[in-house]
Amino acid sequence: MSDQRDAVRSNAKYLRNVRPVDPEEICEYIEGNPHPAVVRQLLREEAASLGLLEQDDETFVPVDDEPVEPNRGPVERVPETYERRLEDLLVERYGVNWHEDATGDLLRSTIRRFKASYLERDPVEYDEDVAAGYAIYHLPGYYAAVQYALDDLAERGLLGRRLRVLDIGAGVGGPALGLCSYLPDDALLEYHAVEPSAAADVLESLLEETGRNVHATIHRSTIESFDPTDVVGEDGGDEGGNSDRFDPTAPDDGFDLILAANVLSELEDPTAVARDALEWLAPDGTLLAMAPADKNTSTQLRAVERDLEDDRVWSPAQLGAAEDGARERGESDDGDRPEAGGTDGRRDGDGDADRRGLVTVYGPTVRLWPGERPTDRGWSFDARPDLEVPSFQRKLDEATPGDDEEHAPGEFVNVDVQFSSSLLRLDGTRxxxxxxxxxxxxxxxxxxxxxxxxxxxxxxxxxRSLSEDENSGYDASSTNPLFKISDGSESTDHYAVLTSETSLNRPLLEAEYGEVCTFEQVLALWNDDEEAYNLVVDEQTIVDRIG
Known part of the structure; x- marks a missing residue:
């Protein structure tokens, strides 16, 4: 670290506890009196490690400790700034009439090709054209989906305003832009993307439209070759030996959020990659993995979740939790434990401290029975309102030649928001x-x-109601609302079938994805056709939402 940078950091660390950090003031305290613009640039480069937000007046203040509030409304559209930036990029690459003539045909055929490859489960090589096609076709849905998944954390106060994020297989940036939109203006984001393909060029361009308090770095490597020590900060400690260096490889440090959105199905060993990523997670951080809603990728995501669950990543002692955990469990100084079901009413392993360092499924799937784990096929997904059609999709679709026999109106419009997700933590929180x-x-x-x-x-x-979804894999001919349900112990799929709606069972319709309900006097039946259990909710059944 240069002497000048070190001096800027030292002054900022002192002043941030006193008043807004002003580059014009700091330059007076540094040998040689560097220009305020030089100091301002150094502060911008160090802001993430110092926990400083840049304000409109170009001074810097500490980021608030309050967690991010959840987004209370639906995601309606991709912001115009991102739409314009993507269209500008398309114009730069393919010309003003990018959506027409030969270039439009190229992009349409590219989208058709990677859609077909996806359905055939064949690998896709991400060249410049594929990256552009992915941005046009997939970015909007991914942009929205990640925000709904983040709600699960924000609703419990588990999404901080100061975030260090690793985005595995960041692609063209849908999840990254969604995260940036989700965070309030007074949040500080240190964002690291791992993306080896041509998609990184699109991502880099779009990230330029994010706010001044988004500090982004793109690592152009595969996740298998990514070295987490590449993001270890310089020491920056003080004379007393206190260090604020960021080290994701340390048990007591790490990323607050690791994203693996729509990428696990493309990896040779997704479980191994996710397991490595968990070692880079902060003790109170979250690994958010996402996948498209189709059966293959959704069930693969759930398989990775189940492979990782209960794995020991760090010991409680490594996390500094051993002593606290012993007190919470009522252990004596010599380490003896009470019998299972002892005075605290819990069995060994049920307390949060017992699970520190173990992979815990936070949600949206549940584990309602101690010691039980699900072994059914695990196909579950959320569905949210469609987005407004972005201009770049509409232009490409409407410019399709009239003699294109493959085309049906809307072929290149993709505004559905359907996704599977898994949130994993190391602090025992569900x-x-x-x-x-x-x-x-x-x-x-x-x-x-x-x-x-x-x-x-x-x-x-x-x-959502599978009887309304012809792609659900369940017989959708029934008019009765039908929902997949789980208590975390099942080896066979279970469905709640609403045959007679009443005011007492209507909460089943009103409950959100992932929400737990109680069902009193539900009728259990076996469905031979689907090889699943149907839990019939009728006029005798009472349903309550409990969270």
């Missing part, structure tokens, strides 16, 4: 932290013995 008892509730793992009986269950709603 979005829904419930421990059911068989004396009160029926367990899905034991559903066979309940068939033809009315029972009480608790379960999470893990789909």
């Amino acid at each position: 979005r829904i932290d419930v421990a059911l008892e068989t004396s009160d509730w029926a367990k899905m793992a034991e559903m066979e013995r309940h068939v033809t009986n009315r029972i009480d269950i608790a379960a999470a709603k893990l789909s």
Whole structure:
């Protein structure tokens, strides 16, 4: 670290606790009196590590400790600034009439080709044209989907205003731009993207439209060859030996959020990559993995989630939690534990401290029964309102030649927002932290013995109505609303079928994706055609939303 940079950091670290950090003031305290513009640039480069926000008047203040509030409304569209920037990029590459004639035909054929490859589960090589096609066709949906997934964290106060983020396989930037839009203006984002393909050029261009407090770095390598020590900050410690260096490889440090959006299905060993990523996660951070809603990628995501669950990444001692955990469990100084179900009413392993360093599924899938894990096929996905059609999709679609026999109107419009997600943490936190008892509730793992009986269950709603979705894989001929549900113990798919709506069971329709409901007097039946259990919700059934 240069003497001048070190002096700027030292002054900023002192002044940030006193008043806004003003480059024009700091330059007076530094040997040689550098120009304020030089000091301002150094402060911008160091702002992320110092936790400083740049204000409109070009002074710097500490970022607030308050967590980010959840987004209360639907995502309606891609912001015009991003639309214009992408269109500008298309004009630079393909000309003013990029959507017409030969260049338009090239982009349309490229989109058709990678869509076909996806359906055939063939690999796609990301050259410049494919990157442009992906941005046109996929960016809007990915932009919206990540914001809905982030709601699960923000609703519980688990998304801070100061974030260090690693984006694995960042692509053309849909999730990155969605994250930037989700965060308030007074948030500080240190963003690291790992993207080896030509998509990184699109990403780099679009990130230029983000705010002054987004500090982005693109690492143009595969995730398998990515070295996390590349983002280790310079020491910057003080004379007392206190260091504010960022080191994602240390057990007590790491990224606050790691994104792996729509990339795991393209990796040779997605579980190994995700396991490595968890080692770079902060003790209270989250790995957010996402996948398209189709059966293959969605179930693969769930398989990775289940492969990783309960893996030991760090020991409690490495995380500095051993002593706190012992006190929470009621252990004596010599390490003896009370018997299971002792005075604190918990079995060993149920407390948060016991699970520190273990991979825990935060959501949206649930684990309502202690010690139970699901082994069903795990196909579940969320669906949100369609976006407004962005101009670049509309132009490309409408410019399709009339003699193109393959084309149907809307072929190049993709504004559906359907996705699967998995949030993994290392601090034992679950979005829904419930421990059911068989004396009160029926367990899905034991559903066979309940068939033809009315029972009480608790379960999470893990789909929209599948009877309305011809691509759900379930017989959609029924007019009765039908939802995938789970309590985290099942080995076979379970569905709630609403055959008679009443005011007492309407909460099933009103519940959000991932929300847990209780079902009293639900009728358990076996469905031979689907090889699944149907839980019939009728006029005798009472449904309550519990979170």
